[in-house]
Amino acid sequence: MSTVQRNMSLTGEPPKTINTQQKLASAIGLIGLAVLFLALFNINFPNKTLWLTASLIAIGGGTVWFSIAAYGNKHEGIKNDGVYFKSLTSKGFWAWVLGITLTLYYVVLYWFPQYLGLVQDGENKGLVALFDPLSKFLNGGPASQWFVYGTLYTVAILAFGIKFILKYRHNKYEKLRTYSVMFFQLGFAFLIPELMQRLNSDSFSLPYYDLKNIWPLNYYNFEQYRVDQFISAGDIGLALLIFGIASIFIITPILTYKYGKRWYCSWVCGCGGLAETAGDPFRHLSDKRQIAWKVERWVIHSVLVFVVLMTTAVVHSYLGDDSSKYWLTKVVFLISVAVILTAVFAGTFIFKREELQKDARYGAIGYFVIIISLIGFHYFSGKTLFLFEAETLRQSYGFLIGAVFSGVIGVGFYPIFGSRVWCRFGCPMAAILGFQQRLFSRFRITTNGGQCISCGNCSTYCEMGIDVRAYAQKGENIVRSSCVGCGICSAVCPRGVLKLENGPLEKRIDSNEILLGNDVDLMKYVNN
Ligand code: SF4
Ligand code: SF4
Known part of the structure; x- marks a missing residue:
């Protein structure tokens, strides 16, 4: 009986499954999420502090363990194996499930917080109530839907930040900027504003x-x-x-x-x-x-x-x-x-x-x-x-x-x-x-065009949709408004073509100097 061959890879099979450790880690993370879901449906946990702590540790710890199991035994270097073959990362069924779930969560968060358990004049219920102990510990008051959101947002950045660092651990720039976003999220976006609320009183x-x-x-x-x-x-x-x-x-x-x-x-x-x-x-x-x-x-x-x-x-x-x-x-x-x-x-x-x-x-x-x-x-x-x-x-x-x-x-x-x-x-x-x-910055990505093998990795993984390869092939500096300087194009380039640099403003945008095969009258050079 014939089977459909879905693998387009010339070099080997795409990863079929996750290893045992990853399965265990996923189970732990999902149990942590299940606690939040049960709270959402008004299950009244007796010791909220304990259950919330266990849930957040399970979600964060599960994610980190999963990442260690995924990248720990592999050589340093970018691993995007099978990214176009996995349902979740190639707009398949699980991608839609996650997308719709996240969207619904945002709709409820913005317009129907009462379904998360927010009670305006009284004791919170459901999911928001589960976060009350943490909120009281940090800012002295009961939780709101925004406190729940801020906590989960921070846990996501910290847990997936560690995953990111493991994945890109060969690249100092990626590690540093990830430490930075984790620090700013935890300190500036979460802890400092919450603690500042503690200073508030009737007169201040x-x-x-x-x-x-x-x-x-x-x-x-x-x-x-x-x-x-x-x-x-x-x-x-x-x-x-x-x-x-x-x-x-x-x-x-x-x-x-x-x-x-x-x-x-x-x-x-x-x-x-x-x-x-x-x-x-x-x-x-x-x-x-x-x-x-x-x-x-x-x-x-x-x-x-x-x-x-x-x-x-x-x-x-x-x-x-x-x-x-x-x-x-x-x-x-x-x-x-x-x-x-x-x-x-x-x-x-x-x-x-x-x-x-x-x-x-x-x-x-x-x-x-x-x-x-x-x-x-x-x-x-x-x-x-x-x-x-x-x-x-x-x-x-x-x-x-x-x-x-x-x-x-x-x-x-x-x-x-x-x-x-x-x-x-x-x-x-x-x-x-x-x-x-x-227009007014020293930043640019320089390209060593002669080294480019046109593999397209850089364009593929540019999250801002910039066709980096088109610039690299011409040896042209990349000076685009949308570039967020994430450095991933440079990190995934197998030839070291791209470099994020700060330099003088003069000749930063050099597109006029690029000679393309189509534009050049080669006979002119032959005749000279
Ligand atoms: S630094 Fe990031 S945003 Fe800028 S071109 Fe490279 S991949 Fe795209
Ligand atoms: S990743 Fe590097 S070698 Fe590949 S197309 Fe981009 S600049 Fe060229």
Whole structure:
């Protein structure tokens, strides 16, 4: 009887199964998850502290043991064996199961937290109640759905971070930046904000603040209730507010100039942290087509314009008109926004015009004209800023971008669209950093084109869908807005062609100097 031969490999069989240790590790991890599921269905565990600890240790420990069993006995070097043959990593049945489960989880988290057990005025139930002891230990209060989410998010980054380090243990850069994202997630995103909540009392209240979350990623940072809290919290609050503003205008531009957007997207950010660790097995699923690149540029910059409009409207809505009380009045604020945008736009067109592609020039002009006309329209007519109420804009942004795009699509669809859908198509922070990386940064990936054997590993594993091989074949520097500097293209290259470097701005973008076979009139050289 004939069987269907599904293996396309020329060199050997794809891995058929997992070894015994991996099976045991999977069982332990699944038992840990089962505890959470049972809690979700309102099983009342008698000793919550014990059960929660056991569950988290089982999930984290199972993942780490699985990774040790997978990579421990193998030589150092990248192991992506059989990635296109496994159902989970090749958009098969299990990929859809995981994608739908994650998506449903996000839908419940954002819009139906009561099904997770959240009770507004009373004792929590279900899954949220299981996390109450940990929440009380850290911040002194009962858990919320966001505490549950933050804890599981941190456990995922830590456990899969160790897996990532084992997998890429031959590469110092990959190890260092993974330690970095694990540190920032555990310390800055989880522990510090939770402990800061402990300082709050009836007379003193700091807003929940993940210090590494910079506007426009934390689009809500300058909403009135937060600014009020910052100001009423005295010196500490004021320092945090100033830090939030300095992060945008001083820290981010300096670090991006020196190192490119990788300092944030691959070393600090929580979204990037999850994508690089838990999302690592899905990085090859990113869309590499040119049309995806075009869509990416329009969508991500539209989100950026949206968040600029929304934040301007929100801040404008709560500022006063009386200049004798505050120097920052509505008018001063609007003029400042217009001046900053005009300066950025004019500087780009005067100094960097040649480095912008045609559609980027048209897009920049279009967006600039729209924003400035809306500000001018409001200024001269007194009509509602940007034609909509600030609150409507804020709610629309929070729903469409903050929840649906970044959570439901961004993480829920890891197994289908790859791990960086949000970072590539939706994150306004990535848009700003990418803009600067392309035009005002020392970062580039250099290519030693003569060594390239066109194997395509680099393009396959670029999570941002960049066709790295096309640049390598030409020996051209890679200076792309979307590149998050993860370094995986360089790590998987069997020929050492690619190198992430910081260097002088001159001749950084060298595409004009590349000679392609098609472009060169070889007879000219023969005749000379
Ligand atoms: S080009 Fe390389 S460093 Fe940049 S995002 Fe792609 S894989 Fe990462
Ligand atoms: S992985 Fe290296 S050798 Fe292979 S195509 Fe990319 S640059 Fe060339």
